[in-house]
Amino acid sequence: MILKLTAFGIAKDILGKRVLEIEMERNSKISDLKTVLLHQYPDFSKLANLTFAVDEAYQDDGFLLSANQEIVIIPPVAGG
Amino acid sequence: MKNINIKISDKPLNPADANDFVTNEECGGIVTFIGTARKFTKGKEVLRLEFEAYEPMAIKEMTKISKQIMELFPAKKVAIHHRVGPVGLKEIAVVIAVACPHRKAAFEACEFAIDTLKQTVPIWKKEIFEDGEIWVAAHP
Numbered sequence: 001m002i003l004k005l006t007a008f009g010i011a012k013d014i015l016g017k018r019v020l021e022i023e024m025e026r027n028s029k030i031s032d033l034k035t036v037l038l039h040q041y042p043d044f045s046k047l048a049n050l051t052f053a054v055d056e057a058y059q060d061d062g063f064l065l066s067a068n069q070e071i072v073i074i075p076p077v078a079g080g
Numbered sequence: 081m082k083n084i085n086i087k088i089s090d091k092p093l094n095p096a097d098a099n100d101f102v103t104n105e106e107c108g109g110i111v112t113f114i115g116t117a118r119k120f121t122k123g124k125e126v127l128r129l130e131f132e133a134y135e136p137m138a139i140k141e142m143t144k145i146s147k148q149i150m151e152l153f154p155a156k157k158v159a160i161h162h163r164v165g166p167v168g169l170k171e172i173a174v175v176i177a178v179a180c181p182h183r184k185a186a187f188e189a190c191e192f193a194i195d196t197l198k199q200t201v202p203i204w205k206k207e208i209f210e211d212g213e214i215w216v217a218a219h220p
Contacts, residue, residue, distance in 0.1 A: 008134050009204030010215040048220040053202065056137040072134055072202075078216040079131070079138075079162060079203030080115045080174045080194055 001026050001067040003033065011050075011073040014043045024065065030054075031061035037073075048076045084146040085159040086139050098159035098177035107156050109183035111190040115174040117167045127208045129167045134202040138162070141201045145193055153189035155180050160193065162203060173205075 005020045012018055024033060030052050038044050052059055053072040065071065085101040099112050117129045146158040161175045176193045180186040205216040 006134075008132055008202065009206075010218040013215070047218055053134070053137055056140055058200075072137070074134070074202055075204070075215070076217045077200070077202055078198070078205040078218075079133075079201045080198045080205075 001028075003028075003065060003067060003069075003071055005033075005071050005073055007073045009075045009078075010047065011044075011075040014041050015073075028065050029061065030059055030063045030065065033065060033071075034061070050075060081143065083150070083157045084143060085157075085161075086142045086146065087159075087161040088133055088135050088138060088164055089161065090163070090165040093161050093163050093172045093175050095172065095175045095177075098161050098175045101159040102157040102177045102179035104157055104179060107179035107181055107186075109181065109186035110177060110179045111183070111186040112175065112177040113190050113194050114172055115194070117169050117171050117173055119169050121207055124209060126169070127210065128169065129173065130206040130208060130213075131162070131164045131167060131173065132204045132206075133162065133164045135164075137202050142197065145196050145200070148196070149178060149189045149193055152192065153178075153180060153185045154182075155185070155189045158189075158193070160197070162197075162201075164203070 003022050007015050051074045054069050142160045149155045155178050157179045159177045163173050167173050178186050178189045207214050
């Protein structure tokens with residue numbers, strides 16, 4: 001399946017673009033996606049933390065991904 | 081959600097908007113926190129800030145914080161306004177207004193709101209210097 005990832009903040013700089021399409025096996029979890037991203041873009045490992053939001057809510061490593069979701073890479077937040 | 085007012089804007093924020101929203105007859109204490117763009121960070125001169133938000137989720141998370149405040153504190157009304165885009169020195173990045181019947185709870189609730197916002201709301205801040213730029217808090 002092809003997942004569409006959207007990136008903000010430093011995550012966008014690391015990818016070099018706002019949106020990345022990435023091929024993953026069916027039934028991949030957030031932890032699998034994290035492994036692939038860290039492999040392809042080692043700079044993600046330098047961040048203080050790396051979380052993911054699916055359909056506008058934070059989700060944990062075990063969350064199952066699918067092609068029709070809105071997946072967003074959330075690097076360390078710094079509002080205020 | 082008539083007691084909660086959330087806004088993300090690329091226009092300058094006016095603290096009176098948040099303040100006016102939370103003002104009500106039941107509350108004698110309103111605390112309004114205003115976060116502004118500061119000139120120095122660790123001794124280095126900042127030219128301006130730039131904020132980016134994942135807006136739909138940021139609005140959800142700010143609404144969540146407001147609801148939490150009303151559960152944890154005797155707060156009656158809450159307003160959270162956040163700026164995005166370029167923000168010049170002294171300009172307002174965030175306004176949080178909380179109204180409670182008495183002042184002590186209003187201070188505590190407002191502090192809880194800004195502390196939680198900085199931890200959970202998907203908004204990112206970049207400091208622009210003469211010789212480069214840094215995404216705040218990105219690296220340990």
